[in-house]
Amino acid sequence: xxxxxxxxxxxxxxxxxxxxxxxxxxxxxxxxxxxxxxxxxxxxxxxxxxxxxxxxxxxxxxxxxxxxxxxxxxxxxxxxxxxxxxxxxxxxxxxxxxxxxxxxxxxxxxxxxxxxxxxxxxxxxxxxxxxxxxxxxxxxxxxxxxxxxxxxxxxxxxxxxxxxxxxxxxxxxxxxxxxxxxxxxxxxxxxxxxxxxxxxxxxxxxxxxxxxxxxxxxxxxxxxxxxxxxxxxxxxxxxxxxxxxxxxxxxxxxxx
Numbered sequence: 001x002x003x004x005x006x007x008x009x010x011x012x013x014x015x016x017x018x019x020x021x022x023x024x025x026x027x028x029x030x031x032x033x034x035x036x037x038x039x040x041x042x043x044x045x046x047x048x049x050x051x052x053x054x055x056x057x058x059x060x061x062x063x064x065x066x067x068x069x070x071x072x073x074x075x076x077x078x079x080x081x082x083x084x085x086x087x088x089x090x091x092x093x094x095x096x097x098x099x100x101x102x103x104x105x106x107x108x109x110x111x112x113x114x115x116x117x118x119x120x121x122x123x124x125x126x127x128x129x130x131x132x133x134x135x136x137x138x139x140x141x142x143x144x145x146x147x148x149x150x151x152x153x154x155x156x157x158x159x160x161x162x163x164x165x166x167x168x169x170x171x172x173x174x175x176x177x178x179x180x181x182x183x184x185x186x187x188x189x190x191x192x193x194x195x196x197x198x199x200x201x202x203x204x205x206x207x208x209x210x211x212x213x214x215x216x217x218x219x220x221x222x223x224x225x226x227x228x229x230x231x232x233x234x235x236x237x238x239x240x241x242x243x244x245x246x247x248x249x250x251x252x253x254x255x256x
Contacts, residue, residue, distance in 0.1 A: 002055055006046035007033060014151065014166055017048055021060035030065035030073075037113065037140075038106035041065060041073040069107075076105040080112070083135060087114055090130050098122050101149060111138045115152060118143055147172055150196035157194060164201045175199040179207045182214065184238060213238050216256050226254055 002022055006015040018033050025031055029044050039062070065073075084103035091098055098118040105112055112135055116122075124141045131139045144152070147165065154166035165172060180192050180203055194200045218224055222233045224245060231247035242255045 004048035004050070004053060004055055004058065005031075005044045005061065006048055007031065007042040007061075008045050009040055009042045015045060015168070016042075017053065017058055019055050019058040019060045021062070023061050023063060025061060025064050030070060032062045032065050032069060032107060034059045034062055035106075038110050039108045041069060041076075041107045073107065076107065076109065080105050083112060083131075084114070086134065087127070087131055091124075091127055094126055094130075096122060096124065096127060098124070098143075101144075102152065105137075109137055111140060113140045113142065115142050115144050115148075117146070117149060146196045147198050150194065155195050157200075158191075159202075163195060165196075169201060172201065173204050175201060175203050179203040182207060183210045184236065210238055213241060217241060218243060224254075226252055 003020040004017050005020055005025065007018050008015055016035075018031075025044055027044055027047065031042055031044060033040055033042055036059070080103045083105075084100060087100050087103060091100060097120070098116045100114050100116040103112065103114050112131070114131075116124075122143060128139045128141055150163055151165040151169075151172070155163050157163050161167075175198070177187070177199065180187060180199070183203070183206065185192060185203070192200055192203065217236055217238065218233045220233050220236055223230055224233060225231075226245055226247065229247050229249065231245035231252065234244050234246045234251070236243045242253055245252050245254055
C-alpha cells in the first residue's frame with residue numbers, strides 16, 4: 001500500500017512529501033527519490049497521515065538507498081563544495097556583484113545548482129557558460145532573497161523552535177507591518193523581525209482572527225462614553241474584546 005513519507009535532503013532542512021511507490025521503507029532510512037530537479041538522495045524523517053494530500057500528485061520514492069548510493073552522495077557533497085569555491089572565483093573574475101551561498105549536485109550529477117544573493121538583477125549567462133564548460137553538466141543559478149536564504153540554511157527562531165520557513169511552510173506569503181499593528185505587537189525590530197531580518201512569517205498566522213475580533217472595538221486614544229462619563233481608551237485587549245478607559249474617576253474596563 002502506498003504511503004506518504006516526509007524526506008529531507010540535508011540535516012535540519014525542509015521536509016518534502018513523497019509517495020512510497022509501494023516500496024518497503026521506514027523512518028530514518030536513506031532513500032533515492034525523484035524530484036523536479038532530478039534524482040536525489042534523502043532521508044525519511046516522518047510518516048505523513050494527512051488525508052487532504054492527494055498521494056498520486058506526489059513524486060515517488062525510487063528505492064531504498066544502498067551503501068554505494070551513500071558513498072556517491074558523500075562524494076557529491078565534496079565535489080559541490082569544490083564547485084562552490086570555483087564558482088565564487090569565476091564570478092569574481094567576471095566582476096559580478098553576487099554572493100554565491102551554496103552549491104548542490106543532484107544525485108545523478110545531471111544538474112549543479114547554485115543559490116546566490118544579490119542586491120540587483122544579475123546577468124549570469126557568462127558565468128553559467130563557464131561553469132557548464134568546466135563541469136560538463138547542466139548549470140542552474142538561482143537568485144534568492146534573504147528570506148529564501150533563511151529557508152535554505154535553517155536555524156532557531158525567537159520562539160525557540162525551528163524556523164517555520166525551513167520546517168513546514170511550502171511557500172512564503174507576504175507579511176506586512178500592518179499585521180503587527182493589527183495585533184497590537186510592539187514594533188521593536190528585535191521583536192517582530194526573524195533571523196532573515198524581515199518580518200516574522202508567523203505574524204500572518206492569526207491576522208484574520210485578530211481582524212475579526214477587532215470589529216466593533218475602539219482604538220487607543222478614542223474618546224468614548226461609559227456610565228454617562230467621557231473617557232479616553234488607554235489599551236485594547238483584542239482577543240477578549242474589552243478595553244481599559246481612563247476617566248476622571250479612575251481606570252475602568254468595558255466589554256464589547
